[in-house]
Amino acid sequence: MSKTKERVSPASAHGIPPQGQVAGPVAPPRVSARRRRPGVIALSLALIAAGGAGVAVLVLQVGHRTQVVTVVREVQVGQVLTERDLGKASVALDPAVKAVRADDLDSVVGKRAAVELTPGSLLAPSQVTKDSLVRPGEQVVPIGLKPEQVPATSLVPGQKVRLVHVPAQDETDTGRSSADPPQTLAGRVVKASHAAPGTGVVVVDVATSADDGPMVAAWVSADTLRLVLDAPDGS
Structure with missing residues (x-):
């Protein structure tokens, strides 16, 4: 009995269909749909909203600035304030901080320093006085x-x-002893x-x-x- 060798074409050996044959349709890979978690979505939206609110508050704080009076030269207690001792600056002022507004600069010029004033500080209304150091009598x-x-x-x-x-x-103080x-x-x-x-x-x-x-x-x-x-x- 003779053995017949089965011939296998090189194309078939490498998975390539032989000539004259049409390859069948290739099924697309299955992609499993991800389940949406409502809790995660809500948390993400909340974080985005909070971040946006924080940015808005920061922008408002930076944008709201106040012109105030500053001290540019050292001023001793009781010294009369002049325009050269004072300056102006635009700052984001906390409501708890009391400072002389820039529009009121003329009202403090000519007054005396009630405390020692240092350069670079804001001028507070309580730091100036109109009283003279020389009192009546x-x-x-x-x-x-x-x-x-x-x-x-x-x-x-x-x-x-x-x-x-x-x-x-050489002075003699009558009526007083050395003791x-x-x-x-x-x-x-x-x-x-x-x-x-x-x-x-x-x-x-x-x-x-x-x-x-x-x-x-x-x-x-x-x-x-x-x-x-x-x-x-x-x-």
């Missing part, structure tokens, strides 16, 4: 202090001081100048009672007055 006496008599602590307006009478070596404490008077700094070039003398305007003013002036003239700083609380 007081006099201002200028006192020249030599370099060795000037305190290392800066003299600022409103600072309380004691005016001490130190008798000269008695020196005579002192209360005073308050109104203004202090910078040290004079060459001499270093600092002139301090001190307010004292009208009754003590002439005596203080006599001490200054006789060079028998010394200035002592009081404690911050005035005690």
